[in-house]
Amino acid sequence: MIALRLKAWFTRKKGGESEGQAEPAASPLKTGRPDEENKVTHPFWVLVQKEVSDHMRSWRYIIMLAIILLTCLASLYTAMISIREAVSGEGAELGFVFLRLFTVSDYNLPSFITFVSFLGPLLGITLGFDAVNSEWNRRTLIHLLAQPVHRDYVINAKFVAGLIMIVILFFGLGFAVMGLGLIMIGIPPTPEEFLRMVTYLVLSVIYVAFWLNLSILFSIRFRQAATSALASLAVWLFFTVFYQLIVNMIGVAQAGTEVLENEAQLKQMLLIQTLLRFSPSYLFSEATTTMLVPEIRTLGPLTIEQAYLALSTPLPFGQSLLLVWPQVTALIAVTTVCFAISYVMFMRQDIRAR
Amino acid sequence: MAVIELKGLTKVYEEQTAVDHIDLSVHEGEIFGLLGPNGAGKTTTILMILGLIEPTEGTVRVCQIDSIRNPIEVKKRVGYLPDDLGFYDDRTGLDNLLLTARLNGIPPSEGRKRAEELLEKVGLTYAKDRRVGTYSRGMRQRLGLADVLIKKPEVIILDEPTLGLDPEGMQELLALIRNLSKEEGMTVLLSSHQLHQVQQICDRVGLFVQGKLIATGPIDQLAEKIFKDEPILVYVEAEPASDTLRESLLNIAGVEAVHTDQDPWELVCTRNVTAEVAQAVVNASAKLKHLSTKDYGLDEIYRRYFRGGEQHDSPAP
Numbered sequence: 040m041i042a043l044r045l046k047a048w049f050t051r052k053k054g055g056e057s058e059g060q061a062e063p064a065a066s067p068l069k070t071g072r073p074d075e076e077n078k079v080t081h082p083f084w085v086l087v088q089k090e091v092s093d094h095m096r097s098w099r100y101i102i103m104l105a106i107i108l109l110t111c112l113a114s115l116y117t118a119m120i121s122i123r124e125a126v127s128g129e130g131a132e133l134g135f136v137f138l139r140l141f142t143v144s145d146y147n148l149p150s151f152i153t154f155v156s157f158l159g160p161l162l163g164i165t166l167g168f169d170a171v172n173s174e175w176n177r178r179t180l181i182h183l184l185a186q187p188v189h190r191d192y193v194i195n196a197k198f199v200a201g202l203i204m205i206v207i208l209f210f211g212l213g214f215a216v217m218g219l220g221l222i223m224i225g226i227p228p229t230p231e232e233f234l235r236m237v238t239y240l241v242l243s244v245i246y247v248a249f250w251l252n253l254s255i256l257f258s259i260r261f262r263q264a265a266t267s268a269l270a271s272l273a274v275w276l277f278f279t280v281f282y283q284l285i286v287n288m289i290g291v292a293q294a295g296t297e298v299l300e301n302e303a304q305l306k307q308m309l310l311i312q313t314l315l316r317f318s319p320s321y322l323f324s325e326a327t328t329t330m331l332v333p334e335i336r337t338l339g340p341l342t343i344e345q346a347y348l349a350l351s352t353p354l355p356f357g358q359s360l361l362l363v364w365p366q367v368t369a370l371i372a373v374t375t376v377c378f379a380i381s382y383v384m385f386m387r388q389d390i391r392a393r
Numbered sequence: 394m395a396v397i398e399l400k401g402l403t404k405v406y407e408e409q410t411a412v413d414h415i416d417l418s419v420h421e422g423e424i425f426g427l428l429g430p431n432g433a434g435k436t437t438t439i440l441m442i443l444g445l446i447e448p449t450e451g452t453v454r455v456c457q458i459d460s461i462r463n464p465i466e467v468k469k470r471v472g473y474l475p476d477d478l479g480f481y482d483d484r485t486g487l488d489n490l491l492l493t494a495r496l497n498g499i500p501p502s503e504g505r506k507r508a509e510e511l512l513e514k515v516g517l518t519y520a521k522d523r524r525v526g527t528y529s530r531g532m533r534q535r536l537g538l539a540d541v542l543i544k545k546p547e548v549i550i551l552d553e554p555t556l557g558l559d560p561e562g563m564q565e566l567l568a569l570i571r572n573l574s575k576e577e578g579m580t581v582l583l584s585s586h587q588l589h590q591v592q593q594i595c596d597r598v599g600l601f602v603q604g605k606l607i608a609t610g611p612i613d614q615l616a617e618k619i620f621k622d623e624p625i626l627v628y629v630e631a632e633p634a635s636d637t638l639r640e641s642l643l644n645i646a647g648v649e650a651v652h653t654d655q656d657p658w659e660l661v662c663t664r665n666v667t668a669e670v671a672q673a674v675v676n677a678s679a680k681l682k683h684l685s686t687k688d689y690g691l692d693e694i695y696r697r698y699f700r701g702g703e704q705h706d707s708p709a710p
Contacts, residue, residue, distance in 0.1 A: 079499075179480065186544075
């Protein structure tokens with residue numbers, strides 16, 4: 040036990056040193072402008088400010104930021120190179136050239152949305168996996184709680200601060216990409232494209248907030264930051280990689296070898312899709328592709344008869360949103376459920392336990 | 394006026410009673426010491442005073458405010474220094490103090506002023522812009538004291554303030570606490586398992602053993618209270634130590650038993666019989682080499698309850 044604490048203390052010290060070197064002069068705890076010098080901030084926002092400045096100064100946020108920026112720029116670059124073919128090819132008359140910046144790839148590098156759906160969860164996990172257990176291990180939680188603040192301020196501030204970081208990153212990134220695209224291809228986005236973009240960014244924020252909450256939940260459950268990080272990563276890997284494999288295997292096993300009747304085939308496809316939709320990453324990819332590729336008219340299986348008379352025009356914004364509304368609701372729901380569990384666990388945790 | 398008032402305070406964890414019906418009042422301006430071995434329930438009691446743990450039974454009032462119903466108001470008035478106060482190691486000492494100030498709703502300029510003053514007071518001005526991670530244990534403890542004082546509390550509660558400090562650092566800290574109490578009229582409640590330090594600065598102490606407060610009062614009166622029902626023990630060593638001597642000692646009125654299995658012999662008595670014992674030894678024409686009574690002083694309190702602390706220690710839930 041002593042050895043463990045000693046070790047934790049030692050790594051803490053080391054971590055502290057490296058983090059300190061990032062911005063030795065910065066003092067984010069003081070208010071900047073002189074006219075606000077004597078404004079009393081509500082304790083909750085003091086905590087949020089503290090968390091945000093912690094994130095800003097931490098190496099891992101900076102590293103994640105760098106990775107996301109680099110990959111997204113790379114995907115943007117390939118998109119620009121291959122956008123000429125994409126526009127001149129089929130569906131060129133449909134417009135939405137601007138949105139293609141995010142979805143087109145040259146098959147060497149994945150597209151922007153693939154990168155975001157891959158790295159977004161990682162960002163959420165990075166922001167949350169040591170949220171509560173680091174306060175425990177540094178013994179700062181009792182320090183905070185001995186001040187006149189409610190207990191739930193701490194957990195709420197952790198969540199709000201994480202959310203602020205995600206919003207800043209995604210909207211900053213999204214608008215930067217839009218701006219770059221504007222310069223490079225010279226076609227401004229139509230209002231609808233802009234609306235779709237913003238919806239896409241909001242969806243990404245919700246999706247990453249889910250992973251943030253999940254990792255906060257693990258950070259409450261597990262006292263060691265490494266355990267909670269690994270647990271979060273395991274869940275993330277499971278849903279992004281293995282879950283689809285497993286569902287596909289179930290599908291294959293269930294279908295057998297014989298050729299199925301239409302009806303049975305449809306049933307089986309629906310079953311697999313329903314199973315897939317239990318994964319947040321699948322929900323997210325459905326929602327985002329529908330928002331960014333307006334030609335997508337349905338998310339379910341489509342029979343030839345149904346497709347026969349369908350017009351190959353893009354859906355209006357409202358209809359696309361309507362199509363993915365269940366996915367959006369589900370994502371918000373799992374995020375809320377994760378937060379609710381974290382909240383209850385945190386409020387019930389014994390303050391004395393070490 | 395009682396600043397801290399506990400009535401029938403009880404905390405039961407699943408399988409054990411951590412704190413068992415405690416009645417205690419701490420008066421304004423005094424330094425009260427909660428004395429007890431590890432695991433006696435001191436920290437649990439303190440956390441209940443702060444409203445951080447909900448008691449199973451009983452009431453807590455601090456400055457006439459109910460800690461259970463209104464912990465925020467209590468925490469505005471009480472400064473708490475845990476035994477191992479955590480700071481944000483990657484921030485400077487000053488930044489840590491400013492964070493506490495802002496959490497207490499102190500305007501930034503006022504907070505900065507107070508922080509500078511307190512750092513001066515605890516002798517850390519030279520290190521205020523260093524990261525807390527580089528502080529020594531003593532410096533952290535002094536920073537902790539500044540941290541507690543920045544909200545200008547009416548009461549300060551210190552949990553094992555001297556734990557892990559070297560003797561010099563300990564003296565400094567105790568002197569600081571004493572000065573604060575005397576100069577600012579602050580009420581201080583401190584817990585410790587180190588009796589000899591508590592003795593130096595506490596006006597009154599409460600003796601905490603296995604969740605019960607077995608005695609309270611000024612430290613020199615404690616021993617009398619605790620040991621008033623104990624038999625008087627007289628130790629005698631004589632040469633030659635014969636059976637006849639033993640018989641004659643047993644015949645003295647008031648002597649109930651003579652234990653000859655140890656050297657010197659132990660006489661269990663109902664009154665002080667040293668004079669008669671000396672007489673008896675001389676009458677038996679033996680040489681009196683040692684004669685003493687057992688001193689139920691502070692050291693005996695210490696020996697009985699603290700040195701064997703780990704045996705009394707029940708694991709924290």
